Amino acid sequence: MSTEPDGVLVLAATPIGDPRDAAPRLAQELAGADVVAAEDTRRLRRLLGELGVEPRGSVTSYHEHNEASRTAELLQRLLAGDRVVVVTDAGMPSVSDPGYRLVAACADAGVRVTCVPGPSAVLMALAVSGLPVDRFCFEGFLPRKQGERSRVLAELSAERRTMVFFEAPHRLDATLAAMASAFGPERPAAVCRELTKTYEEVRRGGLGELAEWAADGVRGEITVVVAGAPTTGGNLDDAVAAVLARVAAGERLKDVSGEVATTCGLSRKTVYDAAVAARR
Numbered sequence: 610m611s612t613e614p615d616g617v618l619v620l621a622a623t624p625i626g627d628p629r630d631a632a633p634r635l636a637q638e639l640a641g642a643d644v645v646a647a648e649d650t651r652r653l654r655r656l657l658g659e660l661g662v663e664p665r666g667s668v669t670s671y672h673e674h675n676e677a678s679r680t681a682e683l684l685q686r687l688l689a690g691d692r693v694v695v696v697t698d699a700g701m702p703s704v705s706d707p708g709y710r711l712v713a714a715c716a717d718a719g720v721r722v723t724c725v726p727g728p729s730a731v732l733m734a735l736a737v738s739g740l741p742v743d744r745f746c747f748e749g750f751l752p753r754k755q756g757e758r759s760r761v762l763a764e765l766s767a768e769r770r771t772m773v774f775f776e777a778p779h780r781l782d783a784t785l786a787a788m789a790s791a792f793g794p795e796r797p798a799a800v801c802r803e804l805t806k807t808y809e810e811v812r813r814g815g816l817g818e819l820a821e822w823a824a825d826g827v828r829g830e831i832t833v834v835v836a837g838a839p840t841t842g843g844n845l846d847d848a849v850a851a852v853l854a855r856v857a858a859g860e861r862l863k864d865v866s867g868e869v870a871t872t873c874g875l876s877r878k879t880v881y882d883a884a885v886a887a888r889r
Contacts, residue, residue, distance in 0.1 A: 614687060614689075614690065614718065614719060614721075615690040616686065616688060616689065616692065616693065616720055616721070617687070617692050617693070617720070617721045617722075617723060618683075618687055618695065618711060618712065618715050618720060618721070618722045618723070619638050619642070619692065619694045619695070619723055619724065619725060620695050620702045620703060620712070620722070620723070621638050621694050621702070621724065621727070622635070622700060622724070622725055622726055622727025622728060622729070623635065623656060623696050623697065623698070623699055623700065623727065624656075624699065624727070624728050625700050625728045625729075625730050625804055625805055626699070626803065626804060626805035626809075626830075627805040628656065628660070630728045630805060631656075631659075631660060632725055632726060632727045635660070635725050635727065636660045636661070636662045638694050638725055639657065639662050639664055639694060640662045640663065640664055640665065641665065641666075641692070642664060642665075642666045642692050642693065642694040643691035643692050643693065644666050644667050644668075644683065644686055644691055644693045644694070645664050645668045645669070645693075645694045645696065646669050646670070646683055646693060646694070646695045646696070646711075647669070647670060647671060647695075647696050647697075648672045648696065648697040648698050648706060648707055649670075650668055650669075650670050652698050653668065653696060656696075666691075666692075669683075671683070671707050671711075672707055676711075677710065680710045680714055683711055684711065684715065684720070687715060687718075688718060688720065695708050695711065699728075699730070699830070700729055700730055700731075701724070701727070701729060704729075704731070704747075705749045705750060705775055728805065730801075730830070730832045731747050731773050733801070733805070733832075734773060734801040734833075734834050735771065735773060737799070737804075737811050738799035738801065738813070738834035739813055739867075740797060740798075740835075742771060744769070744770040744771065744837075745771040745773060746768065746770045746771075746773070747772075747773045748761075748765070748772055748773065749774065749775055750774070750775050750776065750777075751776070751784060751787075753780070755783075755787070758787055759791065762787055762788060762790075763791055765791070765792075766791050766792055766838065767838050768838055770837045771834060771835070771836055772834070772835045772837065773832065773833070773835075774832070774833040774834075774835070775831065775832060775833075776831045776833055778826075778829060778830075778831055781800070781823045781827050781831055781833075782820060784833070785800075785816055785819050785820035785823050785833070786820040788816045788820075788833075788835060789815075789816035789817045792816060792838075793816070794818070795815045795816075795817065795875045796815060797813070797814070797836040797876060797877065798814070798815070798816050798819055798833060798836065799811055799813045799834045800819055800823070800827070800832075800833055801831070801832040801833070801834065802827060802828075802830070802831055803828075803829035804830070804832065806830075808829065814876060814878075815875075815876040815879075816835070818876070839873045845873075845875060845879065845880070845883055848869050848870065848873045848875055849880065849884050849887050851869050852865050852880060852884045853888070855869075856884075856888075862881070862884060862885070862888075863881065867880075867881075
């Protein structure tokens, strides 16, 4: 006979911008939960209105400032057999948002944990970045202090996988400048802004170029995707030679320039222009 508690913790992904992206099951879980724990109850009320849902259970706040104390309360509800749904302002709970502590507590207590899949800024930014997505790592928010941020970036300078970061708009220019210093100004990257929203924008280029663009100020929710460390040392002459060899074999110059640039950690425009000049 099983002794597992009857309660269930549901991590429910919420839209990162467009409410039409909500999974149909999200409305069902919000309506039927015994407890809905929300990062921001005001945003939850707005989402409930957009989904046309009236929760039958209680609504409580669950954010970074009360997560430690509220986790114990929610665990008791779960142990008593309640169905607790956790939502954050956008995306999947516990991914750079509240939720991890409760999941860990449930794992220790033998409480079942499941989720409602949905929108992800990390995966969407990877998909639209134009950078390799076969291997990647998520680094979340970098430290705010300059020294700590530089130390973390130095540790990541040799990372071969594509890296994904979150950043606040008012710190974006400083972060991109620090990345350019740590990874090199030509390292390919993409700044994804306001994903799924009206003013969605994806800005691609070298880190140095992107840092200059961000210096004028950027608004909105930001996800930064950065190419991993090059495997060939980033030598432009070697990159051009590789491009010309493949072009001679019948491939398109523009396509090959982009692929080789990403592999070498150089900007696509730099490699393309150098290859065009070498053919003249």
